[in-house]
Amino acid sequence: AQRVTQPEKLLSVFKGAPVELKCNYSYSGSPELFWYVQYSRQRLQLLLRHISRESIKGFTADLNKGETSFHLKKPFAQEEDSAMYYCALITQGGSEKLVFGKGMKLTVNP
Amino acid sequence: KAGVTQTPRYLIKTRGQQVTLSCSPISGHRSVSWYQQTPGQGLQFLFEYFSETQRNKGNFPGRFSGRQFSNSRSEMNVSTLELGDSALYLCASSPLAGVGYNEQFFGPGTRLTVL
Numbered sequence: 596a597q598r599v600t601q602p603e604k605l606l607s608v609f610k611g612a613p614v615e616l617k618c619n620y621s622y623s624g625s626p627e628l629f630w631y632v633q634y635s636r637q638r639l640q641l642l643l644r645h646i647s648r649e650s651i652k653g654f655t656a657d658l659n660k661g662e663t664s665f666h667l668k669k670p671f672a673q674e675e676d677s678a679m680y681y682c683a684l685i686t687q688g689g690s691e692k693l694v695f696g697k698g699m700k701l702t703v704n705p
Numbered sequence: 706k707a708g709v710t711q712t713p714r715y716l717i718k719t720r721g722q723q724v725t726l727s728c729s730p731i732s733g734h735r736s737v738s739w740y741q742q743t744p745g746q747g748l749q750f751l752f753e754y755f756s757e758t759q760r761n762k763g764n765f766p767g768r769f770s771g772r773q774f775s776n777s778r779s780e781m782n783v784s785t786l787e788l789g790d791s792a793l794y795l796c797a798s799s800p801l802a803g804v805g806y807n808e809q810f811f812g813p814g815t816r817l818t819v820l
Contacts, residue, residue, distance in 0.1 A: 697747035
């Protein structure tokens, strides 16, 4: 079955510290993975997708098929990065749907 | 462009009742998807509509249904409400079909409480 696991619910770091938000997936096909973010009092929005291989707001994520992981990283966290982060996977073949992890709350302290 | 709007924003119902939630996508967007968000299960995909047709469906019972109108507005209906249906229901729209291949723009959600 398709599954996305975000093993940590909370992460608190100081401004300027490196950040890694972990995401592991279980999927038999070729995965398409995403990170979504929800800032306080804002709507859920797409942060980045692995297929684009882009860096958004200093965040990057590399798909590691061997470890079935798609961890989100940023070398120097900023206070405005504080938010809920959700890792998601598209299932393909038959019924296409987005499968989300349960999310992780990142707090960046001044 | 105005964002995705959902009405009502808050709703209280009792067990056994039915409820209809509405979603108006961004102008020009033809795909509308629905999600249920609960503390226990997180975000779960309900279904996607495109051009008035249901394209994909998540693993929810038949009590959950939806439809899309010719102007792309969508409604979601839950019949015979159960306590466990209490959740935030999110709607998202995108220009084209496919929940993942096109960026989805989310609405603020409708908070449903079932007593």
